[in-house]
Amino acid sequence: MEEKQYLMLPGPTPVPPRVLRAMARPMINHRGPEFKALFEEVTAGLKEVFRTQNEIIIFPSAGTGAMEAAVVNFVSPGDKVVVVSIGVFGERFAEIARRFGAQVEKLDFPWGSAADPEALAELIAKDKEKEIKAVFVTHNETSTGVTNDLCALRKAIGDHPALFIVDAVSGLGAVELETDQWNLDVVVAGSQKSFMVPPGLSFLSVSERAWKVTEKCTNSRYYWDIRAAKNYAEKGQTPYTPALPQLAALAESLKIIKKEGLDNIHARHRRHRDMVRTAVRAIGLGLLAPDEVASPALTAVIPPEGIGADEVRKVLHQEFNVVVAGGQQTLKNKIFRIGHLGYVQDLDIIAVIAALEMALVRCGYQVELGKGVRAAQEVLLNS
Ligand SMILES: *Cc1c(COP(=O)(O)O)cnc(C)c1O
Numbered sequence: 001m002e003e004k005q006y007l008m009l010p011g012p013t014p015v016p017p018r019v020l021r022a023m024a025r026p027m028i029n030h031r032g033p034e035f036k037a038l039f040e041e042v043t044a045g046l047k048e049v050f051r052t053q054n055e056i057i058i059f060p061s062a063g064t065g066a067m068e069a070a071v072v073n074f075v076s077p078g079d080k081v082v083v084v085s086i087g088v089f090g091e092r093f094a095e096i097a098r099r100f101g102a103q104v105e106k107l108d109f110p111w112g113s114a115a116d117p118e119a120l121a122e123l124i125a126k127d128k129e130k131e132i133k134a135v136f137v138t139h140n141e142t143s144t145g146v147t148n149d150l151c152a153l154r155k156a157i158g159d160h161p162a163l164f165i166v167d168a169v170s171g172l173g174a175v176e177l178e179t180d181q182w183n184l185d186v187v188v189a190g191s192q193k194s195f196m197v198p199p200g201l202s203f204l205s206v207s208e209r210a211w212k213v214t215e216k217c218t219n220s221r222y223y224w225d226i227r228a229a230k231n232y233a234e235k236g237q238t239p240y241t242p243a244l245p246q247l248a249a250l251a252e253s254l255k256i257i258k259k260e261g262l263d264n265i266h267a268r269h270r271r272h273r274d275m276v277r278t279a280v281r282a283i284g285l286g287l288l289a290p291d292e293v294a295s296p297a298l299t300a301v302i303p304p305e306g307i308g309a310d311e312v313r314k315v316l317h318q319e320f321n322v323v324v325a326g327g328q329q330t331l332k333n334k335i336f337r338i339g340h341l342g343y344v345q346d347l348d349i350i351a352v353i354a355a356l357e358m359a360l361v362r363c364g365y366q367v368e369l370g371k372g373v374r375a376a377q378e379v380l381l382n383s
Contacts, residue, residue: 006352009324010325013193016252025248052180054179057226057233059223061200064092064096073214074186074213074214075102078102081162082123085109112300134163136167139171139175146288151182169188171295171297174265191249193297273294287302299340300335303336309335312359316356324352353373
């Protein structure tokens with residue numbers, strides 16, 4: 001029954017049938033009026049999700065493409081930048097910045113914890129000459145299931161002129177993020193996480209301040225040049241052929257998002273986080289992230305002593321058709337990650353917890369069946 005798989009990854013996430021159907025529409029001229037209307041519709045819808053009046057650039061790419069765009073358009077070779085890292089995706093931003101010639105100062109926190117705004121404030125305070133050109137931060141660290149306090153981190157740099165650049169690929173649309181209210185200069189997102197669209201689109205919002213930096217930026221770029229994208233956007237076009245099926249899908253998913261409402265969507269994600277965490281505790285397993293910083297988008301679970309995370313994942317997949325993600329790099333086989341972002345409803349969570357209990361029994365761990373399910377049901381009924 002491959003079409004009924006429980007795809008509980010932190011991306012790609014399940015796609016609603018009506019969004020999938022939208023992708024089957026015939027192609028249109030990307031230099032014609034139908035495209036202009038589609039492009040303007042999705043751009044307006046994205047601005048609502050980003051909660052911004054800033055320009056939004058849409059790239060036909062994976063999320064990492066927009067991360068690269070967030071470097072090459074704002075950082076010149078030799079520039080000093082700070083990368084706040086709490087996991088794999090923080091490391092990725094640092095690596096991209098290094099490859100494009102930045103002098104990267106890392107501000108690292110242990111994997112499983114969030115960034116401390118005070119530590120960032122201290123680092124910024126030391127920069128008397130205002131040499132730091134940008135601060136890169138991950139909104140929701142997908143490798144550990146931790147959400148950073150973006151608003152506090154932004155406040156930590158105060159009126160220092162550095163741009164504040166955010167990777168919100170797995171957070172935006174699932175977890176609160178206020179681009180304008182929090183004064184975020186550049187925010188990066190992607191189609192395949194909470195937007196409920198297949199992979200292939202990435203988004204980048206750009207503040208007025210950031211546009212000024214772009215004009216003077218000396219880094220090389222062609223595909224990722226946001227100036228070209230802006231010029232074409234004024235005509236309702238993109239510089240090169242857009243991913244038409246994904247854009248049609250996005251138009252459909254934005255309607256679904258608008259109907260449910262962002263605040264309700266955020267509340268649903270928090271509820272699912274609480275259901276999963278309460279159930280995992282009831283079963284007796286560990287959680288990588290502490291409650292205060294636990295992500296509403298996904299949960300990193302530590303399996304029982306002596307059982308590898310990948311063994312649990314294998315049983316979940318083979319016997320119950322439930323797909324969860326593994327740990328990355330140093331967390332490989334130490335955790336598994338349950339994605340609960342995007343097109344996920346309450347009973348999906350209950351089903352996954354039920355499968356997890358049975359998979360653990362198969363792996364030789366003594367679970368009282370129904371204990372986690374009951375805990376999740378109670379959270380749901382009391383929410
Ligand atoms: C998924 C993800 C990315 C990268 O997305 P790709 O589409 O795989 O390039 C970047 N940052 C975070 C936080 C993510 O979760």
